[in-house]
Amino acid sequence: ELDTAGWQALDSAHYLHPFTDHANLAKTGSRVAVRGEGVYVWDNNGDRIIDGLSGLGCVNIGYGRPELAKAVYDQMLDLSYCQSFFNTTHRSAVELADTLTSMLPEGLNHVFFQSSGSEANETAVRLIRKYWDLVGRPEKRVIIARELAYHGSTHMAASLSGITPMHYAGGDLPLPGIARINTPYQYRHGANMTADDFGVVAARWLEDKILEIGPENVAAFFAEPAQSAGGAICPPMTYWPEVQRICRKYDVLLVADEVVCGFGRTGDWFGCYHYGFVPDIMQLGKGLTSGYLPLSACVISDRITDVLIGLGGEWAHGYTYSGHPACCAVALENIRILREEKIVENAKAELVPYFKAKLETFVDHPLIGDVRSVGLMGGLEIVKDKKTGESYLYEEHIGPYCSAEAMKRGLAFRANGDTMSLMPPLVITKDQLDTVFDIAREALDATAKHLGK
Numbered sequence: 184e185l186d187t188a189g190w191q192a193l194d195s196a197h198y199l200h201p202f203t204d205h206a207n208l209a210k211t212g213s214r215v216a217v218r219g220e221g222v223y224v225w226d227n228n229g230d231r232i233i234d235g236l237s238g239l240g241c242v243n244i245g246y247g248r249p250e251l252a253k254a255v256y257d258q259m260l261d262l263s264y265c266q267s268f269f270n271t272t273h274r275s276a277v278e279l280a281d282t283l284t285s286m287l288p289e290g291l292n293h294v295f296f297q298s299s300g301s302e303a304n305e306t307a308v309r310l311i312r313k314y315w316d317l318v319g320r321p322e323k324r325v326i327i328a329r330e331l332a333y334h335g336s337t338h339m340a341a342s343l344s345g346i347t348p349m350h351y352a353g354g355d356l357p358l359p360g361i362a363r364i365n366t367p368y369q370y371r372h373g374a375n376m377t378a379d380d381f382g383v384v385a386a387r388w389l390e391d392k393i394l395e396i397g398p399e400n401v402a403a404f405f406a407e408p409a410q411s412a413g414g415a416i417c418p419p420m421t422y423w424p425e426v427q428r429i430c431r432k433y434d435v436l437l438v439a440d441e442v443v444c445g446f447g448r449t450g451d452w453f454g455c456y457h458y459g460f461v462p463d464i465m466q467l468g469k470g471l472t473s474g475y476l477p478l479s480a481c482v483i484s485d486r487i488t489d490v491l492i493g494l495g496g497e498w499a500h501g502y503t504y505s506g507h508p509a510c511c512a513v514a515l516e517n518i519r520i521l522r523e524e525k526i527v528e529n530a531k532a533e534l535v536p537y538f539k540a541k542l543e544t545f546v547d548h549p550l551i552g553d554v555r556s557v558g559l560m561g562g563l564e565i566v567k568d569k570k571t572g573e574s575y576l577y578e579e580h581i582g583p584y585c586s587a588e589a590m591k592r593g594l595a596f597r598a599n600g601d602t603m604s605l606m607p608p609l610v611i612t613k614d615q616l617d618t619v620f621d622i623a624r625e626a627l628d629a630t631a632k633h634l635g636k
């Protein structure tokens with residue numbers, strides 16, 4: 184067995200981590216995680232970390248549920264793999280598709296499975312383009328996405344994303360056919376308005392863009408109900424109904440990327456229920472399996488499948504692991520537990536108000552310019568000047584500094600730009616939330632000290 188330094192040396196030598204500054208990692212070394220239970224993860228030195236992030240916004244049910252391990256084990260013994268390309272199906276995928284469609288708004292009746300949120304977004308774009316071709320309107324090609332969006336790291340998903348470092352200079356991203364509008368980020372774009380008014384104003388940016396491009400050229404609007412990686416940007420309640428009205432008016436498909444928002448993150452089962460709208464396509468991932476195995480779902484409305492299936496012919500799209508039996512079995516078990524233990528409902532009633540109240544105590548912190556949250560997704564935005572809202576800017580690495588201070592004290596607390604994000608598992612207790620916020624405050628205090636504040 185290697186010691187920590189040994190693991191870190193091997194890690195640096197061979198393992199290229201996602202979204203990581205490797206020069207920095209070589210200095211700090213990785214923490215070597217070995218076990219997870221509930222809201223905690225332990226490293227190889229026995230140090231415990233409270234996971235304020237549910238991994239990457241996925242471990243909604245908490246770590247280490249034996250029922251999920253058993254579901255995988257049983258499924259693998261019964262049927263470890265099943266292709267679904269050539270007239271074959273299997274029970275777990277069918278049951279999961281049936282379960283998901285029964286939980287979602289009426290009219291969303293078909294599910295396409297893949298392994299990741301990025302791939303679900305690829306599926307959605309290919310489907311949208313195919314749909315408009317099939318109905319004889321191939322000129323409807325432009326997809327409107329938003330600033331600060333995160334839709335994944337494959338070429339199309341990264342192109343849809345509005346996090347600019349993903350569109351490297353001189354590279355081939357974003358792909359053509361994508362237009363961008365601003366996001367309902369009230370602190371930056373509407374601080375002088377009421378939330379209700381700002382929601383409508385921000386939705387009208389979509390209408391302006393559709394009219395600029397010409398509705399006959401616009402295929403879809405693509406957005407997360409609340410933006411997670413963009414820095415917990417939670418729209419006013421007036422935003423989504425107005426977006427839906429605009430999409431219907433101009434015959435633009437409405438696509439909800441619920442990879443983070445789905446399965447309870449917003450306090451309701453799905454973001455579209457929380458914000459009151461019905462998408463034409465919805466992407467699910469992460470919380471679908473609580474991160475136990477990789478699985479995502481692209482859920483599709485009858486409007487689209489009636490054409491796709493009705494006109495016949497093959498849709499040339501799919502993955503070897505579409506609807507993998509073990510992943511579907513674990514998703515079914517995850518949903519069973521979430522339902523039977525009323526995890527989403529309890530979180531909404533007990534934890535969400537507590538989480539919000541705790542977050543709001545940071546309004547007075549010398550570093551914090553804005554506090555925002557929906558459900559159990561929260562953000563504390565660090566600013567240089569509280570009066571003007573002047574930002575430290577991503578490049579100054581203030582967020583990562585604060586994140587490292589939190590990790591030293593045993594809390595996973597993420598920096599999204601200058602916004603410190605929290606997305607704890609839905610099974611966290613109030614006492615555990617107290618610990619999360621105590622450490623978050625210590626980390627912010629240490630950051631303030633570092634900045635001479």
Ligand code: PLP
Nearest residue numbers: 299300301333334335407442443
């Ligand atoms: N969509 C959203 C809203 C996400 O937050 C993410 C990942 O964080 C993705 C898509 C991409 O999912 P994956 O990392 O599983 O490809």
